[in-house]
Amino acid sequence: MKVGVLALQGDVAEHVSMTRAAGAEVVEVRYSNQIEGLDGLIIPGGESTTVGKLMERFGFVDEIRKHAARGLGVFGTCTGLILLSREISNSGQVRLGLMDFVVKRNAFGRQVDSFEADIEIPAIGDPPMRAVFIRAPYILSVGQGVEVLARFEDKIVLARQGRHLACAFHPEVTSDTRLHRYFLHMLSGKA
Amino acid sequence: MVEKATFTVKKGLAEMLKGGVIMDVTTPEQAKIAEDAGAVAVMALERVPADIRAQGGVARMSDPAIIEAIMEAVTIPVMAKCRIGHFVEAQILEALGVDYIDESEVLTPADEEHHIDKHQFKVPFVCGCRNLGEALRRIGEGAAMIRTKGEAGTGDVVEAVRHMRRVMSEIRRLTSTREDELMAAAKEMQAPYELVVQVAKEGKLPVVNFAAGGIATPADAALMMQLGADGIFVGSGIFKSDNPAARARAIVDATAHYNDPDILAKVSRGIGEPMRGLAAASLKEEERLQVRGW
Numbered sequence: 336m337k338v339g340v341l342a343l344q345g346d347v348a349e350h351v352s353m354t355r356a357a358g359a360e361v362v363e364v365r366y367s368n369q370i371e372g373l374d375g376l377i378i379p380g381g382e383s384t385t386v387g388k389l390m391e392r393f394g395f396v397d398e399i400r401k402h403a404a405r406g407l408g409v410f411g412t413c414t415g416l417i418l419l420s421r422e423i424s425n426s427g428q429v430r431l432g433l434m435d436f437v438v439k440r441n442a443f444g445r446q447v448d449s450f451e452a453d454i455e456i457p458a459i460g461d462p463p464m465r466a467v468f469i470r471a472p473y474i475l476s477v478g479q480g481v482e483v484l485a486r487f488e489d490k491i492v493l494a495r496q497g498r499h500l501a502c503a504f505h506p507e508v509t510s511d512t513r514l515h516r517y518f519l520h521m522l523s524g525k526a
Numbered sequence: 527m528v529e530k531a532t533f534t535v536k537k538g539l540a541e542m543l544k545g546g547v548i549m550d551v552t553t554p555e556q557a558k559i560a561e562d563a564g565a566v567a568v569m570a571l572e573r574v575p576a577d578i579r580a581q582g583g584v585a586r587m588s589d590p591a592i593i594e595a596i597m598e599a600v601t602i603p604v605m606a607k608c609r610i611g612h613f614v615e616a617q618i619l620e621a622l623g624v625d626y627i628d629e630s631e632v633l634t635p636a637d638e639e640h641h642i643d644k645h646q647f648k649v650p651f652v653c654g655c656r657n658l659g660e661a662l663r664r665i666g667e668g669a670a671m672i673r674t675k676g677e678a679g680t681g682d683v684v685e686a687v688r689h690m691r692r693v694m695s696e697i698r699r700l701t702s703t704r705e706d707e708l709m710a711a712a713k714e715m716q717a718p719y720e721l722v723v724q725v726a727k728e729g730k731l732p733v734v735n736f737a738a739g740g741i742a743t744p745a746d747a748a749l750m751m752q753l754g755a756d757g758i759f760v761g762s763g764i765f766k767s768d769n770p771a772a773r774a775r776a777i778v779d780a781t782a783h784y785n786d787p788d789i790l791a792k793v794s795r796g797i798g799e800p801m802r803g804l805a806a807a808s809l810k811e812e813e814r815l816q817v818r819g820w
Contacts, residue, residue: 343782344545344566365783380542382566382602389564389782413542426601440601446625447648449535452528469538470603470625508538 336519338375339364343389345381345414349507350515357515367398375408375498375522378415380469380505383440386414387429396429403433408498410518416501417472424475434496435478442473442490454504456485456493458526459513466492466504473503498522533670536650539603539625540671540734543567543757547747547778548736550574550761552592554599556770563774566757567603567625570596575632575679576762576801579813585633587615590622597623605652610819611637613646620649626671627651629664631818632678632761641819644668654738656689656816658696659715662725663820665733666718672731674755675816676739679762681803683746685816686739687753693735694754700726739816742767742800744780744793751784768798 340350342363354361354377362369370376376399378386390396403409409431411419420430420438443449449470453463466487474491477483485493492503493514498521506514520526529535546566551557552574560568572588573581587608597604603625608615610629615636619627629642631654644651645668653664654675661672674693676686696715703711703726712722724732737750738759747758758781760774767773776793783789811817 342545346541346544348544349541365786381544382542382546384561384602385546385564385566385778389779392779393783445623446539446603446650447620447623448530449539450528450530451532451535467534467538469535469542505538505542508534508541 336360336374336522337362337372338377338519338522339369339373340377340379341386341395343381343393344385345379346505346507347379350377350379350412353507353512353515357512357519359519367394370398370402370407373402373407375410375518378409378411378418380413380415380507383414383417384428387418390418391429396431399431400433403431403499406498408500408518408522409433410500410502412502412505412507413469413471416474416503419499419501421478434494434499434501435481436491436494436501437475438472439475440472441470443468443471446470452487454485454487454492456514458484459517464506464511464513465509466506467508468504471503474501495521531648536670537733539650540652543603544734545757545782547758547760547774547781548605549764549774550759551596551765554595556765557596557599559771560764560774561600561602563771564778565602565774567605568596568600569605569607569628569759569761570624571607574762574765575815576681576766578632579679579804579815587612587619587633590618593619593622593624607633608642609633610635611640611642613642616642616647616651620647624649629653629669631675631815635818641667652736654816654819655693657692657715658700658725659717660820661693661731661735662715662717662721665721665731669733671734671736673736673738673759676737676741677806677809678739678815679804680740680806680809681742681763681766681801682806683740683742683749685806686737686741686750689739689816690737690750690753690755693731697725697729697731701729740806742803744776744790744797747777748780748784748790751781757781763801766801768800772797773800
């Protein structure tokens with residue numbers, strides 16, 4: 336199993352070590368031609384406007400879409416969730432449109448409203464996951480093919496569509512590798 | 527249980543800024559230019575450091591109206607500066623809802639002995655340092671992000687290089703220090719013992735460390751990244767240059783691709799004159815901002 340972590344901006348190192356700990360071979364992806372041959376791609380936490388612009392400038396947008404069509408699975412946390420969306424309610428910025436949902440950016444407020452909380456995720460079982468939300472988005476509504484995997488106070492914060500997984504919080508800043516392992520299982524057809 | 531303002535949440539935002547550029551801006555229009563260029567955050571100011579240096583006088587926290595106008599203009603995080611030790615300016619910035627406070631030597635210090643007790647705040651703080659001991663003292667006080675000081679407002683990268691090299695080499699030295707010698711090391715660098723032990727064990731600072739103070743070109747930004755910075759602050763370097771939009775974008779691209787000379791050559795081309803600058807070595811002792819704080 337070979338997974339790339341998009342290494343343009345954000346908490347790349349955290350995702351690299353989590354994915355490695357979950358059992359995959361990991362590469363840092365700095366050029367769009369590195370996506371060839373990957374089973375999965377992780378879009379890390381970062382600033383979504385920055386990562387979106389760098390993706391456009393360095394030819395990632397079409398390349399990721401092309402490989403998603405041949406079966407590349409994409410896992411996005413926070414910024415990655417925003418970039419996976421079909422629509423962003425409060426911004427016209429670039430997105431991949433690989434998952435059929437509408438997202439709201441900075442939906443929980445500014446940094447002083449950032450928080451951590453225990454989230455029940457039936458797909459990965461007990462115990463609840465300690466989820467860290469940083470100026471986080473949440474999903475306002477999902478289309479038919481999207482499976483909601485977790486909510487926090489009624490807000491959708493984890494969703495799956497086929498081989499793609501979108502998460503509003505940051506499992507990579509904790510030591511809990513269960514969501515990364517779940518993504519690898521998705522890629523291998525075990526989940 | 528829902529918890530706000532934990533240290534994980536505070537340092538977490540800085541982790542999301544890694545590999546990015548934080549730009550000083552003084553108007554909503556400049557903030558938009560920075561955001562469009564791909565800045566990960568902006569620092570809202572009344573005057574950039576080069577102007578503070580030129581105009582002299584007492585430099586204080588910016589007018590809240592300016593900070594709020596900038597917060598309105600962009601969706602990326604907004605930081606603002608308070609004076610060293612001026613915890614009431616910090617309280618005001620927290621009340622405004624800024625995303626990060628820079629307790630900064632660029633402003634005139636309000637306290638020559640004590641920095642702010644940053645544990646008392648919900649909003650996270652970034653602080654400057656010139657060496658590892660200074661970084662660990664600030665982290666001990668609650669800073670959730672560190673930046674090397676450099677010499678702000680000069681456009682001369684030499685001091686930023688000095689401070690980054692110093693911090694990184696002191697970290698490397700600690701990792702090869704015997705455990706029973708760490709107390710003496712802590713004493714020598716005047717740093718909290720527990721943090722010295724942590725750095726010796728992990729081989730890195732417990733928080734993100736950006737470079738600041740004198741960065742004016744894409745090559746400067748990539749230099750600091752190759753020396754080990756997690757990201758870049760550009761103060762006067764963008765809006766004191768010929769073509770701020772082009773330079774801002776080039777510095778963002780250079781920071782993302784700091785290890786690729788071909789891309790660095792491409793983005794450095796045709797972006798106009800950099801800020802004129804001031805050789806840091808020509809400054810008199812009392813003109814050096816980096817010696818503020820301890």
